[in-house]
Amino acid sequence: MPESHAGEHAHPTAGVYLRVAAVLVILTVIEVGVFYVPAFHPVLVPTLLFLSALKFTLVVMFYMHLKMDSRFFTFLFGGPLLLALVMTMGLMFLFGAFALKK
Amino acid sequence: MERTSLGLDNRKMAFWAFIGSECLLFASLISTYLIYKGRSVVGPYPHDILNIPFTSISTFDLLMSSLMMVLALAAVQRGDLRWAKVWLFLTALLGTFFLAGQVYEFTSFVHEGLTLQRNLFGATFFVLTGTHGAHVTVGVMWLLTLWWRALRGKLGTGNALTVEICGLYWHFVDVVWIVIFTVVYLIQ
């Protein structure tokens, strides 16, 4: 059954796009800040990964319209993305990235 | 749009599949970078040479270009040819600035002694960011092609899907940069 097209046409307004842009800029500023502020260095990696994941998600969900589009596209993109992440983790493990002693 | 089994456009579906495939491409390159991090036998090393302020500006530039892109799409979707031309051109322009920044960065790194051949950092860095840059270049060509079509009045609401797909490509390239900026530049 072809699904209705209404969902696909519920476009965010320019206002939403501008707000997303503003958030992206702020997140980038925070990222750079975390890099420069020594107090953050113990939690540098998880914090940066989290912030960049947030930016990634915002661009994909809003600019690439994935949030408003068919869930099938989320699967089509998300599946390989997950595979890519698992592959990267696997390779890093195999090359000793997560070893307790090097 | 002609009738399809899932009610989704063929080209859009193909493009999301393509983007999924590209995730594996960039993940392989990023994995190689991460595996070889810290294994260069000689310098320059990342902390010697990476310029965070400069790259932050590049990152900001690419993020803003995504905004321009999405505004371009909105303009085409409402049939506003005038603003479509403006936003498409600006997206391409910001993309070109990014590329110019990459060229500057690469040449200055080479002057400071970091080449493809010098060490693993050079090899993995240039191949990863170079592949990304090649993708941006293709994107800029695509954007300029659409801009050219708009100049000739041939970018109406019926062409919105083409612009949308170009947008998907452009945002993906931006998203890959988000990852590269974090993983290569900020996490040293």
Next chain:
Amino acid sequence: MTATKGLRSWLTTTDHKRIGLLYFWTAFAFFLIGGVEALIIRAQLARPGNTVVSAETFNQLFTMHGTTMVFLALMPLSAAFFNYIVPLQIGARDVAFPRLNAFSYWVFLLGGLFLNASWLLPNHPAPDAGWFGYANLTSREFSPGPNIDFWLLGLQILGVASLAAGFNFIVTILNLRAPGMKMMRLPVFSWMTLVTSFLIITAFPVITVALVLLMFDRFFGTHFYLPSAGGDPVLWQHLFWIFGHPEVYILILPAMGIISEVLPTFARKPLFGYTVVVYSGVLIGFMGWGVWSHHMFSVGLGPIADSVFSATTMLIAVPTGVKIFNWLATLWGGQIRATSALHFAVGFIALFTIGGLSGVMHASPPADLQQTDTYFVVAHIHYVLFGGTVFGLFAGMYYWWPKMTGRLLGEGLGKLHFWLMFVGMNLAFFPMHFIGLLGMPRRIYTYAPELGVAKLNLVSTVGAFLIGVSITVFLVNVWRTRTRGKVAGNDPWGGATLEWTIPSPPPPHNFDVIPTVASRLPRWSMTQLKAIPEGAELGTPHAPAGSWWPLVAAAGLPVLALAPLTHTLWVAFLGAAILIVGIYRWAFEPFEA
């Protein structure tokens, strides 16, 4: 009006049926080339200390045999059926992107020619480091000539063809199904094509990166795989096998799909456990990503990695085994018609099972340490890829030949072909289990008589030549069928699926009226196939238009690849220009699919 005859019509075709035929004949030609390479190998190994070919030529032969069979024969033969049959099975007029389809074919042809051109240069510098090209034998230092360059460039070209086809079939199968053709009504062959396509689009990027890194090492002086600079040759192995393992599922799933069609037809019984077979196929696709380092048990990855990959490898035998039981249950109690196609399908079950058993033996790292890099592995590979994929493909050939050509292949010659091939294959490959366990390594051009494997090697060689004879029988059958084959109507076999509802061969537009499907087995179901859906327009839809641009764009790739090979930069610009012009003309061409 599109031309339908003559060279031009073939060069510009975008019709999936023609493209399927192009794939078939091209791939079969490469299959014969790969087969000749194998026969020379077997001739050389028939006796200890033999001198048929030099060591270097031998290295080229086994490298090209493997590379040709995997990339130029088996994958494209499967693609021939994807192309011809899938749109018919799903009730479509063509694939989603007909020009992209043509592009895939031309890139395949040009890539295959590029790779094999290495045989034709002075001193025939064909690739010689194995089909898996381990670093750093493939480095410029240890492989100074152009052999490996042909390999890495040729494979990158071929990768483009496979990727394009992958995207095309994913969209086709998901989006172009006839009304009522729900996913769980899809023929198993089309399902397996879908899973295979997903494997292609996720696995090929990884080998692309591996090859690009090798290319940079060889042309631009990087050290990705060179230990002296901190690089690790094992990285190549990981990247290659992350691709390589899904690749073997890419090779086997289509054949599994074929026999899932053939067995029910000739048992006159629906496939036993359709749902389970489909889900097993999907599961194999996913799980195939988690086993790659079982190709690397002797590398020294450590106990954790070895154990994990051993466990995942043993697990993947489960969905595979499940399918075997389902196929057997399909035959059980069925009304068997022992056609040639069925012979090959049953042969598949037996031979693939044997190959699967040796595979499970490899899954144990301690056992594998003895087996790896010996002929035991060669036995395993050939039972699954020859006994499996090749037999499955021949089953498909005998099954779908009438649909594709309008004539039935001769049954007498078909059975002769089967028995010669079955006996030949077992003679050729069964002894290899013992040859390997007795200690003969792979990829050696000769061996000492003291190793005690001479007699077994001779038997193996006889078997290989018997396979060659069987293929000749097949070719004779093909030749005679052209003029003397029994003419096939729409449905010579009493098949259950949509391809059997239309003429043999089908008209360009496939279906006069797109059917509305109400069952998984439309032709066997009483409730199926309303005569004409209401509101359907009759009259012949237009034939798909042709286009030059896929061919033009495809031509840009080998030209681009010539640049590093000839160390000339302007050739790269020429290749890129051809590609870009081809793409732009393609994009702006008015085209109705």
